[in-house]
Amino acid sequence: MGTTLGKLWAQNGHEIMFGSREAVRAQALAADIGEGTQGGSLKDSAEFGEVLLLSFPWYAFTDVERAVGNAVDGKIVFDCINPLKSSGSLALGHKWSAGEEIARTWHRAKVVKVFNHIYWQLLEQPEFDGVQADAYYCSNDDQAKAVAAQLSAEIGFNPVDCGPIKHARYLEPLAVLWMQLAFTMHNGPEIAFKLLRR
Numbered sequence: 001m002g003t004t005l006g007k008l009w010a011q012n013g014h015e016i017m018f019g020s021r022e023a024v025r026a027q028a029l030a031a032d033i034g035e036g037t038q039g040g041s042l043k044d045s046a047e048f049g050e051v052l053l054l055s056f057p058w059y060a061f062t063d064v065e066r067a068v069g070n071a072v073d074g075k076i077v078f079d080c081i082n083p084l085k086s087s088g089s090l091a092l093g094h095k096w097s098a099g100e101e102i103a104r105t106w107h108r109a110k111v112v113k114v115f116n117h118i119y120w121q122l123l124e125q126p127e128f129d130g131v132q133a134d135a136y137y138c139s140n141d142d143q144a145k146a147v148a149a150q151l152s153a154e155i156g157f158n159p160v161d162c163g164p165i166k167h168a169r170y171l172e173p174l175a176v177l178w179m180q181l182a183f184t185m186h187n188g189p190e191i192a193f194k195l196l197r198r
């Protein structure tokens with residue numbers, strides 16, 4: 001998710017720094033992608049960005065939190081994490097969510113849940129026969145929502161405001177439904193959600 005979104009946003013003229021537990025890995029990725037991207041440690045990237053994208057497994061959150069310290073304070077934080085167990089079911093759900101836990105932990109940051117229900121391969125192909133796939137997002141912060149909408153629309157998605165961050169508890173199960181539809185129900189990964197309006 002991080003590699004593809006970073007590349008797409010860099011191609012749109014944004015300054016991107018990839019962060020890794022091993023800075024050299026992020027630097028190698030940046031060299032590979034080009035587009036003026038840079039690489040650094042998790043802390044370097046958290047300090048660099050005005051907008052941060054969290055793209056790592058849920059179980060790594062505590063380690064990342066320790067690595068970045070208060071560098072996230074005041075920043076807009078995009079959370080695309082699904083708190084999956086190895087069985088594919090959710091470690092949290094319905095009464096709490098990864099999005100809410102991150103927003104609670106980083107209460108000085110502006111956390112927005114976004115992209116969690118979009119398969120990484122679709123990030124570069126958000127159009128289905130001329131129809132844009134939806135990008136659902138939720139947050140308690142209006143500025144974070146506006147930036148999530150803008151950065152989703154820039155890469156071709158139709159942004160849909162899904163309300164406050166507590167609705168992450170509904171967006172995270174939606175990602176599990178997507179996985180069930182794609183892989184268990186054999187629809188394949190070329191599927192996405194669309195809100196219809198009359």
Ligand SMILES: NC(=O)c1ccc[n+]([C@@H]2O[C@H](COP(=O)([O-])OP(=O)(O)OC[C@H]3O[C@@H](n4cnc5c(N)ncnc54)[C@H](OP(=O)(O)O)[C@@H]3O)[C@@H](O)[C@H]2O)c1
Nearest residue numbers: 001020021055056057058060063080081082116118119120
């Ligand atoms: N894959 C998808 O299609 C998709 C779609 C929607 C949402 N998501 C969510 O997006 C997040 C990222 O998924 P992904 O599939 O793109 O990548 P991923 O395979 O989950 O890992 C991304 C990076 O996380 C870092 N990482 C792994 N273990 C870590 C640890 N213990 N501490 C700190 N960092 C660690 C690694 O980077 P370094 O080794 O360089 O540090 C790794 O390259 C997940 O939470 C997933 O649920 C994924």
